[in-house]
Every structure is written in C-alpha cells, then in structure tokens.
Amino acid sequence: MKLASIDNQTRDGQLVVVNKELTKAIKVPHISETLQQALDNWSETEPKLKEVYTSLNANQLESAFNFSEVKVIAPIPRAFHWADGSAYVTHVELVRKARNAELPESFWTDPLMYMGASDAFIGANDPIEIEKEEWGIDFESEVVVFTDDVPAGVNAETALSHIKLISIINDVSLRNLIPNELSKQFGFYQSKPWTSFAPVVVTPDELTEDWKDGKLHLPLYSTLNGTVIGAPNAGVDMTFNFGQLVAHAAKTRSLMAGTVIGSGTVANQGSPNGSSCLAEVRCLEIIKEGKASTPFMKYGDRIEIEMKDKEGQTIFGKINQVVTEYQP
Amino acid sequence: MKLASIDNQTRDGQLVVVNKELTKAIKVPHISETLQQALDNWSETEPKLKEVYTSLNANQLESAFNFSEVKVIAPIPRAFHWADGSAYVTHVELVRKARNAELPESFWTDPLMYMGASDAFIGANDPIEIEKEEWGIDFESEVVVFTDDVPAGVNAETALSHIKLISIINDVSLRNLIPNELSKQFGFYQSKPWTSFAPVVVTPDELTEDWKDGKLHLPLYSTLNGTVIGAPNAGVDMTFNFGQLVAHAAKTRSLMAGTVIGSGTVANQGSPNGSSCLAEVRCLEIIKEGKASTPFMKYGDRIEIEMKDKEGQTIFGKINQVVTEYQP
Numbered sequence: 001m002k003l004a005s006i007d008n009q010t011r012d013g014q015l016v017v018v019n020k021e022l023t024k025a026i027k028v029p030h031i032s033e034t035l036q037q038a039l040d041n042w043s044e045t046e047p048k049l050k051e052v053y054t055s056l057n058a059n060q061l062e063s064a065f066n067f068s069e070v071k072v073i074a075p076i077p078r079a080f081h082w083a084d085g086s087a088y089v090t091h092v093e094l095v096r097k098a099r100n101a102e103l104p105e106s107f108w109t110d111p112l113m114y115m116g117a118s119d120a121f122i123g124a125n126d127p128i129e130i131e132k133e134e135w136g137i138d139f140e141s142e143v144v145v146f147t148d149d150v151p152a153g154v155n156a157e158t159a160l161s162h163i164k165l166i167s168i169i170n171d172v173s174l175r176n177l178i179p180n181e182l183s184k185q186f187g188f189y190q191s192k193p194w195t196s197f198a199p200v201v202v203t204p205d206e207l208t209e210d211w212k213d214g215k216l217h218l219p220l221y222s223t224l225n226g227t228v229i230g231a232p233n234a235g236v237d238m239t240f241n242f243g244q245l246v247a248h249a250a251k252t253r254s255l256m257a258g259t260v261i262g263s264g265t266v267a268n269q270g271s272p273n274g275s276s277c278l279a280e281v282r283c284l285e286i287i288k289e290g291k292a293s294t295p296f297m298k299y300g301d302r303i304e305i306e307m308k309d310k311e312g313q314t315i316f317g318k319i320n321q322v323v324t325e326y327q328p
Numbered sequence: 329m330k331l332a333s334i335d336n337q338t339r340d341g342q343l344v345v346v347n348k349e350l351t352k353a354i355k356v357p358h359i360s361e362t363l364q365q366a367l368d369n370w371s372e373t374e375p376k377l378k379e380v381y382t383s384l385n386a387n388q389l390e391s392a393f394n395f396s397e398v399k400v401i402a403p404i405p406r407a408f409h410w411a412d413g414s415a416y417v418t419h420v421e422l423v424r425k426a427r428n429a430e431l432p433e434s435f436w437t438d439p440l441m442y443m444g445a446s447d448a449f450i451g452a453n454d455p456i457e458i459e460k461e462e463w464g465i466d467f468e469s470e471v472v473v474f475t476d477d478v479p480a481g482v483n484a485e486t487a488l489s490h491i492k493l494i495s496i497i498n499d500v501s502l503r504n505l506i507p508n509e510l511s512k513q514f515g516f517y518q519s520k521p522w523t524s525f526a527p528v529v530v531t532p533d534e535l536t537e538d539w540k541d542g543k544l545h546l547p548l549y550s551t552l553n554g555t556v557i558g559a560p561n562a563g564v565d566m567t568f569n570f571g572q573l574v575a576h577a578a579k580t581r582s583l584m585a586g587t588v589i590g591s592g593t594v595a596n597q598g599s600p601n602g603s604s605c606l607a608e609v610r611c612l613e614i615i616k617e618g619k620a621s622t623p624f625m626k627y628g629d630r631i632e633i634e635m636k637d638k639e640g641q642t643i644f645g646k647i648n649q650v651v652t653e654y655q656p
Contacts, residue, residue: 011368011584040339078584080406080447083517107512114514115443119408119584131481131580152521153459153656174580184435186442187515189411193480193580252459252502252521256339256406256447328481 001046001053001203003165004317005035007071011078012036017052018067018200022317025067026056035076035201039257042148042164046203072317074121074197075167076146076258082118082195083249084142084171084262085111089239091267091280098283111240111248114187116171118260122194124319128172128303129326130193136175137297137323141222141276141305143234143263144169145242146201150255159250160214160243165201168220170305170319171262172196175279175296198305199317210309214241218315220266222276223304224297229281230274234266234307297323329374329381329531331493332645333363335399339406340364345380346395346528350645353395354384363404363529367585370476370492374531400645402449402525403495404474404586410446410523411577412470412499412590413439417567419595419608426611439568439576442515444499446588450522452647456500456631457654458521464503465625465651469550469604469633471562471591472497473570474529478583487578488542488571493529496548498633498647499590500524503607503624526633527645538637542569546643548594550604551632552625557609558602562594562635625651 002020005013012034016025031048032038038045055061086092092112093103130137146165154162177191204211210218217235221228240248245261266276275281282292297303305319330348333341340362344353359376360366366373383389414420420440421431458465474493482490505519532539538546545563549556568576573589594604603609610620625631633647 078408080408081445083445086514104511106508110508110512112512112514113517115445115517117409117411117443117581118446119587120582129480135580151656152457152654177580180434180438182513183432184438184440185510185513185515186414186440187513189441189443189577190579194582249517251518252463252505253445254448254522259447326480328479 001050001206002200003035003049003075004200005073005075005077007073013073013077017049017056019056020313022067022200022314024056024064025070026052026061026064028052036079036258039146039148039164042257046164072125072199073123075201076260077121079118079121079258079260080256081259082116083113083259084116084264085113085240085245085248086264087111087238087240087245088264088267090237090269091265094267094271094280094283098286108239111245112264113245113248116188116192116195120194122196124196124199124317124321126196126321127324128196128321129324130174131326131328133298135177138173138175138278139222139297139303139305140171140173140265141220142169142171142265143216143220144260145246147246147255147259147261148257150246150250150259152250152252152254154247154250156243156247159246162246163204163242166204166207166211166216167201167316168198168305168307168319169262170196170303170321173277173279196319196321198319202315207315214243218307218309219273220276221306225302228274229278230271230276232266232268232271232273232276234263237268238263299323299325329378329534330528331363331377331403332528333401333403333405335401341401341405345377345384347384348641350395350528350642352384352392353398354380354389354392356380364407364586367474367476367492370585374492400453400527401451403529404588405449407446407449407586407588408584409587410444411441411587412444412592413441413568413573413576414592415439415566415568415573416592416595418565418597419593422595422599422608422611426614436567439573440592441573441576444516444520444523448522450524452524452527452645454524454649455652456524456649457652458502459654459656461626463505466501466503466606467550467625467631467633468499468501468593469548470497470499470593471544471548472588473574475574475583475587475589476585478574478578478587480578480580480582482575482578484571484575487574490574491532491570494532494535494539494544495529495644496526496633496635496647497590498524498631498649501605501607524647524649526647530643535643542571546635546637547601548604549634553630556602557606558599558604560594560596560599560601560604562591565596566591627651627653
C-alpha cells in the first residue's frame with residue numbers, strides 16, 4: 001500500500017491512498033483525515049486503507065484524481081519523534097579516515113543516533129531554503145521507517161514488527177556548522193535545517209523480497225544538477241538493521257505511533273557506486289588527492305533522490321528540490 | 329491564565345482552564361479540545377480562554393469541578409519539538425571542574441542545546457519507570473517555555489514575543505549512560521527517559537514582575553524524600569535568557585507552535601541555595617572531599633519539584649514522582 005499527504009491548508013495535511021504507479025490518488029476521510037491519525041489506530045485503519053488501495057489499483061474508484069495534479073507535502077508534516085541513526089558505519093569510518101581520526105571499535109556494535117527536529121518536515125518539491133550559502137549546504141539520502149507504538153526495552157526482533165511504513169528522505173545538513181556543534185557533544189541542532197520527505201510512504205509488503213532482514217535491498221539514486229552522484233544499495237553494508245535502530249531508540253523509553261527512524265546516509269564500503277552526500281565525495285577526494293575539490297551545494301542547485309523497484313517503477317516518488325536563499 | 333490537560337483516554341488529553349489557586353478547573357471544548365489545538369490558533373484561542381479564566385477565578389462557572397479530583401497528565405502529552413538548553417553555564421562549569429576539564433570560553437556566548445524526545449511526556453504524578461537502578465537515576469529541575477510559530481532566523485528580542493506559556497519540568501537523566509553517549513558526540517538519547525511536567529502551564533502575565541528579561545525570577549524547590557536538595561533562583565546566573573534560547577533553536581529552521589524550550593538544570597554560582605539535580609550535589613562533594621558520597625536515586629525515592637509565588641501560592645502545581653522498576 002502507498003500513502004501520501006496533500007496540502008489542504010491545514011497543519012497536518014490530508015491523507016490520501018496512492019496507486020502503485022503513483023498516477024491516481026483518493027481521499028479517505030471516512031477512515032482517517034491524516035497519516036498521524038491512521039498510525040494512532042493502525043490495526044484498525046490499515047486493513048481499511050488496504051481495501052481502498054486494492055480498489056484504486058483496479059481502477060474501480062470514481063472519485064480518484066490524478067496524483068500529479070495535487071500539491072504533495074511531507075507524509076507527516078509534523079511528527080512527534082524523529083531520530084536518525086548512522087547505520088552505514090563504513091561511511092562514518094570513511095569520514096574519520098579523511099580527517100585522520102580513528103573509528104572507535106564500539107561504533108560497529110553500538111549505533112550512533114541523534115534526535116532530529118520533527119515539527120516541520122517539508123515536501124518532496126519544496127525548496128531547500130538556507131540563509132547563508134557558506135554554511136556548507138549538503139543533501140543526505142536516507143531510508144526511513146515509521147513505527148506504531150513501541151514499548152520501552154523492546155528487542156530488535158520484536159522491534160521489526162513495529163515498522164509499519166517505509167520511505168526515503170533528504171536529511172539536509174549544514175556541514176560548516178557541524179564541527180562546532182559536535183565539539184559541544186550535545187548533537188546536531190542548527191546544522192540540521194528542514195528535512196524533506198519523498199511524496200509517498202509504503203507498507204513493507206509493497207517492497208516484497210526487497211525488504212528483508214530489516215533492510216531495504218535496492219539502490220538509492222542521488223542526482224545533483226542532472227549528474228548521478230551515487231546509487232549505493234541500501235541493503236548492503238548497513239551495519240545495524242532497522243529493528244536494531246528502533247530497539248536502540250526504545251532502550252529506556254517508549255516510542256509513540258508515528259515515530260520516524262532514519263538509516264543515516266546510505267553508503268557502501270569503498271563507494272563503488274558513488275555516494276549519498278557531498279561530504280562523502282569530498283572525503284574520498286581528500287583521501288585520494290589530499291584535498292576536496294567538489295564544493296557543497298549553491299543556490300540554484302537541484303538535488304533529486306529516488307528509488308526504483310526491479311521493474312523500474314518509482315517506489316516513493318522523487319524528491320526534487322532546488323536550493324534557494326532564505327530571507328529571515 | 330493557567331491551563332492543564334486531564335486524562336480522557338485519548339492520546340492528547342483534554343484541555344482545561346484552571347483557576348489561580350489550582351482548586352477548580354473547567355473543560356473548554358467549544359474553544360479547544362487540546363492544548364496543541366489551542367497553540368495552533370493561539371491568537372484566536374488565547375482571548376477566549378482568558379475570558380473563561382476570569383470567570384472561573386470569580387467563581388461564576390457552574391460546570392467547574394475540583395481540580396484535585398481529576399487525573400492530570402502532561403499539558404502536552406506529545407509535542408512536536410522539545411529542545412533543552414544548558415542556560416545556567418555556572419552549572420556546566422562546576423560539572424567540568426569536578427572532572428578537571430576546562431570550560432571552553434565559547435560556552436559563555438554560544439548556548440548548549442540538545443534535542444529531546446517529545447512524543448511521550450508524562451504527568452506530574454506519574455512514576456519514574458526505569459529498568460535498571462545502576463543506570464544512575466537523577467532528577468533535573470528546569471523551567472520551560474512553550475512557543476507559537478517561530479520563523480527561522482528570528483532575533484532574541486522578537487523570539488521573546490513568541491513565548492506563550494511557561495512551566496517547570498523534571499528532565500530525568502540516566503547519569504551512567506551519559507558518558508558513552510556524549511563521547512559519541514551525537515547528544516543525549518538513551519540517557520533521557522520520559523520527561524515529566526508540572527500539572528499546570530501559565531501565561532507570562534500570570535507571573536507579573538517575576539517574569540522579566542526572558543527569565544523567571546523565583547526559587548525552584550527540589551525536595552528528595554522530604555529533604556530540600558535545593559532552591560536556586562531561576563532568574564539568577566541564567567547566562568542565556570529564553571529569548572536567546574528560542575533564537576538559538578530557530579537559527580536555521582522554523583519552530584512550529586507548541587515547541588517546548590527548556591532552561592537546563594537551574595543553578596546559581598557556588599550553589600548557595602543548593603542544587604536542582606544530584607549530579608551537581610555529587611560534583612560539589614568531589615570538589616570539596618575528593619569523592620561523591622550522595623548516591624543517585626533508588627527505587628522508592630520520591631522527588632518533588634515546585635515553584636511558589638511571593639505570596640506562597642504554588643504556580644504550576646507540584647511535580648511529585650516516585651522511582652519504580654520498569655518491567656519490559
């Protein structure tokens with residue numbers, strides 16, 4: 001099943017069911033007005049939404065409309081919890097190598113995770129608004145999952161059963177603000193502006209055999225100004241699967257329905273298929289050539305992020321954003 | 329004006345207006361069902377709620393009920409954004425001194441702030457449920473503010489005008505999980521379990537001259553098992569006022585209505601009136617005696633946190649929690 005939220009001039013948007021090809025959609029106010037409401041009562045709403053999805057795919061719903069003709073916003077424009085792991089430890093290792101820092105051995109067994117701001121997620125086509133170019137604007141292509149209510153102390157295997165929806169995001173980072181924030185040890189804050197989401201979230205069954213072992217086994221394409229920067233496979237070199245990430249997040253407290261947990265920048269060891277952020281490209285340059293030659297993003301740059309299934313069908317729709325100057 | 333949320337078996341609870349003495353309350357579904365809804369439309373809802381407050385204080389409302397007879401939950405049981413500063417830099421300096429670490433000069437001008445989990449705030453009388461005593465259970469008594477929508481890039485003075493509600497919290501910390509998390513530089517996560525809120529939030533005007541310069545100028549009492557651990561004045565030695573903290577949080581992105589911003593552990597230089605957490609008590613012992621003798625909290629311990637006005641009237645009601653063992 002595929003779901004999205006469309007702009008209806010409310011803070012949470014209007015939930016719609018989207019067909020497999022992302023061509024048609026339909027409102028479902030009799031089931032749920034918003035995605036948060038649906039997740040709040042998932043065991044009741046999911047079967048009803050799936051019925052609609054089946055009918056929509058069979059072209060049996062007259063009130064369906066063209067999905068391309070509506071303004072899509074983030075599936076959950078404001079969520080109650082957003083935590084992002086760094087599950088591709090090979091990426092962290094590379095970044096450290098570029099600055100001649102050792103990777104602590106514990107990083108292979110104890111996930112890195114930071115709490116992100118969840119109150120203002122933006123849509124797939126919204127501009128990346130940044131006040132200063134010199135903050136070092138970068139994209140980060142990631143996989144995310146949405147959970148239902150997760151009890152504290154859950155184990156990784158049970159945690160997997162709490163994953164209800166999957167999507168991809170652009171976790172925009174301001175690279176030149178990061179060193180100061182990390183040195184304070186309190187995590188990212190100003191270095192993480194608005195995070196953007198793909199148009200559509202899907203249930204795990206929609207991914208068939210590409211979703212297994214708590215990982216999404218498909219390449220994630222990042223294209224900057226028309227050039228593919230990378231397409232690493234999200235199922236490869238993911239040190240911690242999503243069950244482990246959810247369990248890590250829930251170790252000492254429960255997670256409420258609608259919690260979003262991210263994979264961190266998707267990366268494969270040695271970056272044979274490119275990178276999911278410019279920081280990694282620059283680290284590879286530093287290691288190889290002694291200095292970084294690829295600049296961070298500038299106003300006017302366009303980043304596209306997409307994942308397709310083995311038949312070439314876009315799964316979540318495309319993130320397609322242009323960097324613009326923010327005027328306070 | 330004073331507001332609270334009571335348990336009505338929904339995730340967000342039911343908004344009630346509470347009288348000044350915290351003896352009477354009244355539901356206001358014709359204005360707003362929940363505090364989040366009220367904050368979403370604050371310019372419209374605030375004057376209507378204030379009218380109810382005036383009538384309630386004048387004993388003119390027949391449908392008012394005894395506030396003590398209902399189960400109070402957190403004013404916002406789930407919020408979209410919760411960020412906690414460390415505005416009392418004197419406290420940070422003391423903690424560093426106890427471990428012979430220098431305080432970076434920048435800490436006096438650049439606020440420390442971490443993102444907290446906002447999806448499961450608990451009520452003033454809820455137990456502090458922790459799976460393992462050896463995680464090092466501590467309370468942290470703080471002041472918090474709630475904002476309306478704050479645009480990115482706001483300055484500190486304008487930020488002050490976005491502060492709509494004020495309260496106190498217990499930002500429970502698991503001290504023995506903190507060193508590992510801070511060493512990873514990604515901020516607190518597992519070391520911060522459920523955060524609890526005082527029963528009542530109040531508008532700034534309710535605090536009259538005790539709310540000025542973006543600070544709350546009254547002592548905050550923390551009482552452990554009947555013994556006052558500290559009553560530092562929250563208006564003293566607060567290096568960054570709430571306007572500065574909100575502006576820091578909004579530097580690169582907007583904050584949505586209902587964002588909660590915390591002061592960090594309230595502390596006065598030299599701790600002449602005691603401390604707002606056991607970690608500070610232990611640091612003082614280490615500096616004076618070479619080792620800490622006060623243990624962290626144990627199952628069965630009771631922590632009470634309260635602030636009274638100059639007439640001795642409780643402002644927010646009392647946080648009154650007992651530590652219990654969590655069974656996963």
